[in-house]
Amino acid sequence: MLINTGIATQELIKKLIPSPERRARGPYAMVECFQEIPCNPCSTSCPFGAILPMKDINDIPTIDLDRCTGCGICAGVCPGLAIFIIDESKGDGTATVTIPYEFRPLPEKGETVRAVNRQGNIIGDGVVTRILASKKTKTPLITVQIPAELVYEVRFLNLIDDKSNSEEPSSTYQSVVTDDLSSKVLDTVEIDDTAGTENDEDEIIICRCEGLTLGVIRDLIREGYTTVDEIKRISRAGMGPCQARTCGPLIASEIARMTGQPIAEIQPSAHRPPVKPLPIEFFLGGDSE
Amino acid sequence: MMYEIDLAVIGGGPAGLMAANTAAEAGAKVLLLERDGHLGGQLVKQTHKFFGSEEQHASMRGNDISTMLGDRLGSFGERVTVWKSATVIGFYEDGVITIDHNGIYKKVKPMRVVVATGASEKFLSFPNNDLPGIYGAGAVQTMMNVYGIRPGQRVLMIGAGNIGLIVSYQLLQAGVSVAAIVEGLPHIGGYAVHASKVRRAGVPILTSHTIVRADGAESVESATIAEIDRGWNVIQRTMKTIACDVICISVGLTPLAELLWQAGCKMRYIPSLGGSVPLRNDCLETTVKGVFIAGDVSGIEEASAAMVEGRLAGLEAAASLGFKSERYCEERNDCMEQLAALRSGPTAEKIRSGLACAECR
Amino acid sequence: MGDRRITNHPILQFSEGEIIHFTFDGKPMEGREGDTIASALHANGVKVLGYHFMTKRPRGFYCAIGNCSSCLMIVNGKSNVRTCTAPLKSGMIVETQYDRGVPDDV
Structure with missing residues (x-):
């Protein structure tokens, strides 16, 4: 599912594929926006009215492919970088996909790049045929020629990592991730996880300023200090330089967990000026303007 | 000495900038107080x-919006005063606010106040959570x-909320690799389009996973993660250790409302808005008369909503002082409509239910 | 360590500010105009800014915007300077803080 993985399913993609006639006729936009979110620049930017006006700003974009010319304006403005321009009209076994690509360095025209799918896997090679770098949107649109059968798969590109004359590391992530997240992929090691966790937990630092651990806070709650203010007064938790901004919510939720009170009913500690520690001389100085 | 002014706006982020602009346009004399040395708040990092x-400048980048709103403020001349490097350190019941302005102690008594202090980042408890190299998402962006x-x-x-996804993408853009995005919920919290952007760049998103511990001698060298069940219990034999030198915590924001507590505003803990928020009426005025709110301090939302709230609060604060143009009703309705639209979709369901609990008459 | 400064970014342009010289625990270091003390140290690969006065655990910044106060250091002899927001200045003597800090002029 898209909301579990971030990868659009084949089902969702299939719904966007136009008729064979439209595909043969020329470039068109594929709007891979499947979630109702408050966003409409695609529809307001289209000079041909091809992305239909939205009744509600949360509407999923609807495209009239008879009006769409594949100009790519929507792909440049889409904040979600979810619009791709597909051109299958050449009919020679190749097709092009235009990808919004906000990374550096940019590839050059004619350069061979790795064609990457929605999962981040390299599935072939492509050749860059056009680079449209708009100063206004700052979202370059890179057109890549690829085998026609990959045109609904390729949605990203990796530079071939051999331009090592530049000192800057390539900003594209070196894609080594497969879909099943095996431990090898994550560069991980298996560890013994049967060791006790309760003791570990007691060592967690809750109040960074005063160096107080979760174990200390738990002991205090067990002893009957069950408000944030009581714990503050007995232990100094929240009285350090950060003034409970870091530990306050953590202490409140631990009180809630241990006493069974709803968190909404746990009062935060009293807030008094000044909101940050200041030297006494500051207050003596004052404003003599 | 005590400064007197029509309106003080606390916070120069998206909400505060809009509030100051709108109130100044209506004719109010405005003092904008910003803790940082520059305006824009979190916008500059977006x-x-x-x-x-x-209407909310969609398709513009946050850092450009910040510049635009800051420039507009300059067009009001003497009507707008901006104090940068000015932290409001106290808000007293008699309406006086005290300020650390570049190390100088100042007091201001404004007729109206818009509190637009934003939010602070939530922290997470796990062993070694205090190791150097463990940063909040905002810190990484900074x-x-x-x-x-x-x-x-x-x-x-x-x-894997919007901030976690966006910051991951920004890390890739800066040439930093992202080992994985770990999310405790069984689904991605942020927009699917943001998730797809990082996913196709090769970053795994591990839902129903949590961080178990961090390790390293002086700073982070690795993190151990594990799968969790619906009750957030770690499932045995799913632990994995990942080599990394930074762990970025993006587990949500909580309203930075300490000044509102000090002012005596009635507060309510509303989890879907990020924590304790002030009760407010439809003019964004709190239970303390003359104190208005806008942006994340009123409940955690997107910056687009913060900008509209800022405009509404600025409009209402100015109107309550008699600065009311003939377009007042039209502008007010426009704000209401924009907010309703931004909050109407399924992704904003939590915000709608939270806000319903924060209303007062 | 390599340079941690971003020189080629798809969206942002970072002006190459003037080089600012400072020392960290006696070692000469370079920062750039516009840096905070903590950002300059980070660019030099320094993540540990201090040690907790009691637990002796290493400390680095967490929020980088002046909220968490995890970045306190000794700057020009003055303790408890929030280095994540304090601008870097030429000739600063920056030192790791190991205690709660002592008032100056004592």
Whole structure:
């Protein structure tokens, strides 16, 4: 599912594929926006009215492919970088996909790049045929020629990592991730996880300023200090330089967990000026303007 | 000496900038107080194009919106005073606010106040959570997008809400690799389009996973993660250790409401809005008369909503002082409609239910 | 360590600010105009800014915007300077803080 993985399913993609006639006729936009979110620049930017006006700003974009010319304006403005321009009209076994690509360095025209799918896997090679770098949107649109059968798969590109004359590391992530997240992929090691966790937990630092651990806070709650203010007064938790901004919510939720009170009913500690520690001389100085 | 002014706006982020602009346009004398040395708040770190519609500058990048709103403020001349490096340190019941302005103690008594202090980042408890190299998502953005410094070489991101997804993407843009994004919920919390952007760049998103511990001698060298069940219990034999030099915590924001507590505003803990928020009426006025709110301090939302709230609060604060143009009703309705639209979709369901609990008459 | 400064970014342009010289625990270091003390240290690969006065655990910044106060250091002899927001200045003597800090002029 898209909301579990971030990868659009084949089902969702299939719904966007136009008729064979439209595909043969020329470039068109594929709007891979499947979630109702408050966003409409695609529809307001289209000079041909091809992305239909939205009744509600949360509407999923609807495209009239008879009006769409594949100009790519929507792909440049889409904040979600979810619009791709597909051109299958050449009919020679190749097709092009235009990808919004906000990374550096940019590839050059004619350069061979790795064609990457929605999962981040390299599935072939492509050749860059056009680079449209708009100063206004700052979202370059890179057109890549690829085998026609990959045109609904390729949605990203990796530079071939051999331009090592530049000192800057390539900003594209070196894609080594497969879909099943095996431990090898994550560069991980298996560890013994049967060791006790309760003791570990007691060592967690809750109040960074005063160096107080979760174990200390738990002991205090067990002893009957069950408000944030009581714990503050007995232990100094929240009285350090950060003034409970870091530990306050953590202490409140631990009180809630241990006493069974709803968190909404746990009062935060009293807030008094000044909101940050200041030297006494500051207050003596004052404003003599 | 005590400064007197029509309206003080506390916070120069998206909400505060809009409030100051709108109130000044209506004719009020405004003092804008910003803790940082520059205006824009979190906008300056938002290098992605904004969602929403044209009215909220959709498709513009946050850092450009910040410049635009800051420039507009300059057009009001003496009507607007901006104090940068000015932290409001106290808000007293008699309406006086005290300020640390570049190390000088100042007092201001404004007729109206818009509190637009934003939010602070939530922290997470796990063993060694205090190791250097464990940073809040905002800190990572600050390092990269304000100072131009890579926070590390390989980052493990905790949290797949919009901020976690966007910051992961920004890390890739800065040339930093992202080992994985770990999310406790069984689904991705942020927009699917943001998730797809990082996913196709090769970053795994591990839902129903949590961080178990961090390790390292002086700073982070690795993190251990594990799968969790619906009750957030770690499932045995699913632990994995990931090599990384940065762990980025992006588990949500909580309203930075301490000044509202001090002012005596009635507060309510509303989890879907991020924590304790002030009760407010439909003019964004709190239970303390003359104190208005806008942006994340009123409940955690997107910056587009913060800008509209800022405009509404600025409009209402100015109107309550008699600065009311003939377009007042039209502008007010426009704000209401924009907010309703931004909050109407299924992704905003939590915000709608939260706000319903924060209303007062 | 390699340079941690971003020079080629798809969206942002970072102006190459003037070089600012400072020392960290006696070692000469370079920062750039516009840096905070903490950002300059980070660019030099320094993540540990201090040690907790009691637990002796290493400390680095967490929020980088002046909220968490995990970045306190000794700057020009003055303790408890929030280095994540304090601008870097030429000739600063920056030192790791190991205690709660002592008032100056004592």
